[in-house]
Amino acid sequence: MGSSLTPVGIFWACLSVISAVIACCGFYFPYWIQGILVGENETSFGCFFRCGYPRMTPSGDLEIVSDCGRYSSFWAIPSGWWRATTVIAGSGAMLSLLVGLTAAASCFVSDVLNSSSARFAGTLQFFSGLLIVIGVAFYPLGWGNKEVQDACGDQSGPYYLGPCKISWSMYLLAGGVFLLFLCFGLSFKACRVKKGTFRI
Secondary structure, three states, X not given: OOOOEOHHHHHHHHHHHHHHHHHHHHHHOOOOEEEEEOOOEEEEEOOOEEXXXXXXXXXXXXXXXEEEEEXXXXXXXXXXXXXXXXHHHHHHHHHHHHHHHHHHHOOOOOOOOOHHHHHHHHHHHHHHHHHHHHHXXXXXXXXXXXXXXXXXXXXXXXXXXXXXXXXXXXXXXXXXXXXXXXXXXXXXXXXOOOOOOOOO
């Protein structure tokens, strides 16, 4: 067994896995924005996941849960824009992972990819990065929801966070998207086997 990848293709395959892992981690971790809730309690939000959130106790008191957790259902996500972000950016992250795993397999199994399919895989990476960008662009439109206003002040709204700040998961997503676009360019030189010339 050998690989049909060029040296650039091997680098592309490795970078495909790395970019997919970075994009998926950036999407999953709930550290997109950070703020302060009820005094000195730190809170953070992703599009479907949050840390340090308020909860009513059975006695009717308000407590701050220090752990992280998903919203109880898709429809419990406090903004329609965040739901759109979850679907669109999540689809992009999962697509990048699928392409990354295929690219990794092509390093060890001959003829998994030819030059045409490698370019198609690169195009899928470009599309997955574009989905993430579109999803993340929708996310700030939901910053006017009550949960963000509780943590960031009543002045927070679309594309304005007030005293809250962008956190490291957003930077991971940006790095993942940059690498996905780089992978798109590398995919054109990834494979030495042209269409219709598979070896047996």
